Amino acid sequence: MSNSRIIFILAFIVIIGGGFILFPKATHHGEHASDTVSVVTTLFPLYDMAREIGGDYANATLLLPPGMSPHSYEPTPSDMLAIADADIFVYTGPFMEPWVEDILAGMDTGSMIIVDASAHADIHTEEEHADEADDHDHETGDPHIWLSPHNARIIAHDIGAALVQSLSQYTSDIENARDTYVATLDTIFEAYDTGLAQCETRTLVYGGHYAFGYIAEAFDLEYIAAQGYSPNAEPSAQDLATLSDIIERESATAIFTSELESPIIAETLARETGVNVLLLNPAGNIGKDAHDAGITFIDILKSNLTALHEGLRCE
Template identity: 40%
Template sequence: MKRALLGISLILFSITLLACQKKREVPVNAKPAPGSRLSVVTTLYPLYDFTRTVAGDKAEVTMLLPPGIEPHSFEPKPEDMVRVSKADVVVFTNEAMEPWAVKMLKTVAGKPVVVDASKGVELKPAAPVADQGHGHEEQGGKDPHIWLDFGNAQIMVQNIADGLSSKDPANRSFYQANAQAYQQELKKLDEAYRTGLSNCEKRVFLHGGHYAFAYLARRYNLRYLSAQAVNPDAEPTPTKIATLVKEMRANGLKYVFCEELLSPATAEMIARETGAKVLLLNGAHNISRQDFEKKVSFLDLMRENLANLRQGLQCK
């Protein structure tokens, strides 16, 4: 009986040892099996849309941020960490936009390829919030909204293609070709903005939301004023509202902009005080569940923005 038990114990030990050896033989960053699809997790909507365009049918691309949720105050749940740990590739915008992503990626059990989409992009200071021509309010840190400069967006697309290629080198030419095609679309969009905003009666636009559109304004030589700082949770003060109302009147602005997924109350207040109208300017941080299900693209949103900017700036 003792010998039988000893024999069984030795067999179980041998099986366990062999299983452990086989597990160790699999590289941590192993290539996907032929014919399989990559699992890619992205944080924000622009990255999701860029990645699904570049990856095509070679990957299952998901977005960590649920549709309809404002991203600045998002905090990942335990199940989000599980998703990330199981992914082949994880794409985030930059540390200024998603500090939680950087912390999370340091602690996840898996070892996915991590793509910092901002690599090679110069992040600008998160200021000024309001420019009076003789001074401005300063905010610390960097402005994370880099995708609203379409030159930056092209760099982000390339970073994503390179990340996918490093995990799945067999399909490198596929990813790179898709990236180049999408970069051409971004160049066309950029040219449409340059042409469409070149002959406008106004060169300043006022936004009743958080400081999100400075990259866009800078690229097309526009002046940009916002009611809030980079953090949309910081409510504008009565003094700030009064200052913006003065700016509206001084510049003869007939339109004030609000943004997606945030209350338009500040923009509507400024509009009531000045007789202006409210237009939407979409920062594309995220989209509604309805638009997500319709597969509304980043390019679609940016074309709508151009139409509204042309109306708001009274372009010819």
């Protein structure tokens, strides 16, 4: 273990203990014209956009290990080393990664380009979307910003801008890749518009946390989730009874859940009401099999559309 690594880990311990010392300056690749840049990202959509738009010029890293919920993630000492050594660091925003501000404040970020993906995004606040199944505090924003078509385009542009800033000699290649990526997003969201235009129910009942509010708003669905913005809340018996009533009132034939979420709520309600369980993916992270299969954010958007089309009984 090198001395600088030991100092980093000591710094981590001091920060976690409530103290504050500066991280030593990391070696930066971005100070000289270089053919590649390192892009460290927190969540899957950011990682996927960085690798798609950066292509061969970006060495993209995803900090979240496969299968871990973005909501339970905290950076490890080696993650902090990776951030300190990044040319570009991309995170979702203060609602998803409240730890970022403190970590960056304790680091000599030097020439690092820092992208807060929520900086130009439209963010739903809790008050706007409080629903009957949601009884927790009303102070946070919905962090699942990448599921909004509008925000997804903005994030792709912001990641593209950081790459161009870092790799100005490849501006036209990067801008072309960004335009291709945004056009792909446009195509898939047009497919949502068409595919979800005529459905027997527009109520999306989800047995997990409030992750699909942006999709619901964009495509005129009503979204009912068993939990709040973070999957840690335990719904009460009353919450479950309310969900059960909604399923019956709306003649729903499906309840949705996701791979990285406990299926217990969805399975319990499905048993009680006789509906099917279908999988949606909030896309903040992917499981190990999906990771090994090289699945992309666009793939996830497509499979979510297929599930919604089936579960809402659309034409």
